[in-house]
Structure formats: C-alpha cells, structure tokens
Amino acid sequence: MEQVRKNSARAWLLAARPKTLSAALIPVVTSSALAFASGPFRLLPVLGCMLFAALMQIAANFINDLFDFLKGTDGEERLGPERACAQGWISPSSMKRGIALMLVLAAIVGLATFYGSIITSPSAFVADNLLLITAYFLLVGLACLVFAFLYTTLLSYCGLGDVLVYLFFGFVPVAGTYFLLTGWLIPEVWWLSAAVGLITDTLLVLNNYRDRDTDRACGKRTLIAVLGGRFGSWFYLLQGVFGALCFSALAFYGLLSAPLVLLYLLPHFLTWREMVRINRGRELNKILGKTSRNMLFFACLAVLSLVFCIV
Secondary structure, three states, X not given: OOOOOOOOHHHHHHHHOHHHHHHHHHHHHHHHHHHHHHOOOOHHXXXXXXXXXXXXXXXXXXXXXXXXXXXXOOOOOOOOOOOHHHHOOOOHHHHHHHHHHHHHHHHHHHHHHHHHHHHOOOOHHHHHOHHHHHHHHHHHHHHHHHHHHHHHHOHHHHOOHHHHHHHHHHHHHHHHHHHHHHOOOOHHHHHHHHHHXXXXXXXXXXXXXXXXXXXXXXOOOOHHHHHOHHHHHHHHHHHHHHHHHHHHHXXXXXXXXXXXXXXXXXXXXXXXXXXXXXXXOHHHHHHHHHHHHHHHHHHHHHHHHHHOXXX
C-alpha cells in the first residue's frame, strides 16, 4: 500500500484519478474538431467545456470513492487501484466537502461557458429560442449531477452502467459541445456521439470484466457479472469495432478521411487478446492503461480526420 499523508495534496490528487480525465475530455475534443470542420472555431467555449467536463469527472470520482467505501465495496479483495477513503488517505467528511467544491466549481464554469457561448453564437436559431435552449441546458446540467450520484450509488449495481456511459460520455457531451460552438446540430453529431460513447465504454467494460467475481459477491449486477467473462471479452472487442465503424460512417457525409480511425482497431485487437489471455486478477490493471492509450489514439485519429478532412 502506498504511504500517503491523510488529507494531503497527494491524497487528493490520487482520489481525483487524473488518468480517467481522458474519458471526459475525448467527447469535447472530438466534438470541437467536428465543429471546426463545419465552420468558424471558437476557442474559449471549447476550453470552458473541457474544464466543466474535467470538474464533473473529478466530482464523479470523489463520489465513487466515498460511496463504494460506505457500501463496503472496496474491501481487501479489491483488484483495482487503491481508493482514498478505503485506504484512510481522505476522511469521509473531507471527501464530502471535496465533492461539494467540485460540483460548485463545475456549476460556475458550466453557467459561464453556456452564457459566453450563447451570447456570441452565430446561429439565428439560438437567438429566436433562447429561453427554451436555456431551460434545456439547465436540465442537462442537472442530469449530469444526478448521473454522478446515481451511477455509483444505484445504477451501476443494476446493469445500467454501459447505457449511462453511452449517454453521458457520448451523446450528451458531444451534442452539447457541438451545439454550444455552432448553434445547431447536424446528422454527423449523432454518429460521432455513438462512436465516442462506444469507445469510452471499453474502459468500463474492462473494469467490470476484471471485477466480475467480486461484483457478484457484493451483489453488484453488472452485465458481465450476470452474463459471464466470455460475454465480457466479446463485449469489449465489439465495442471498439462498432465505435470505429460508427465514426467511419461520417465518410457518407463527405468526410472522406473518416475511415482513418480504423487504424485504432489494431491496438484495440492486440489489447483484447492480452486481456483474454490474462483473464483474471490484478494483472488486468495494466490493460486499463492500454485501453486508455487506445482511446487517446482513437481521439487523435478522429481529430486528424476531421480537421484535415477531404471534403
């Protein structure tokens, strides 16, 4: 066990899990690249969306850390990386204050980004429907807050985790970012949303694959805990395949360089083979790093194909 002073800056950094931030930033970055390919690019709203996504991800990580500790999920048999509350690095009361701080900062950044994007929007549709759009984005922000709490405390225990990842790491951030940058939505947004949601979910699938035995023991009914490891291994592989194919479908809309992302399938397939070979145990933690690397590789290919698209 790593020696960390209680409530220290190091403890908070570990609790924030910076390696998970790529999952929150990839939807914003790829959606921004699509907006760049569609018209004028606005940097400040992009940075605001990225900061909001990062703060919400950190808040979700804190919530996950706290509630898994309170539920007793993070016991000695835990296979994943160490958690701050379970290891005594951060007290539960301090973690609650940390959660509140991250959510308040996320709300401030989100409101500022929304306001700045709307008043500078080039879209006449935004000007004509300002009240409706404001109400919609407030509901989306509230849904993100509810998701951050319910995912750990309830929904991930009843097999809905993957659906929520598709929504809140795919469709919600991709479509939301694109609309804030452009003031409208196009069909390509939905293909990109599906692709990013599927690719990002490979990280959750791997976590659930590794933890399938301990999840069953503590009553956590993920899809893989219920349907088994064989299902989980194929689920992981097919998520990446269909994610790459969804992005490649952008070629039908004139983005002829979109199939470039099919290169992602090579490291994805190699990582899948290694995952199946390891099958169980803490050794699967190294596959987490490789899956995150593959996600970043996908994002780089997606951005390149969008920014330097052949129209």
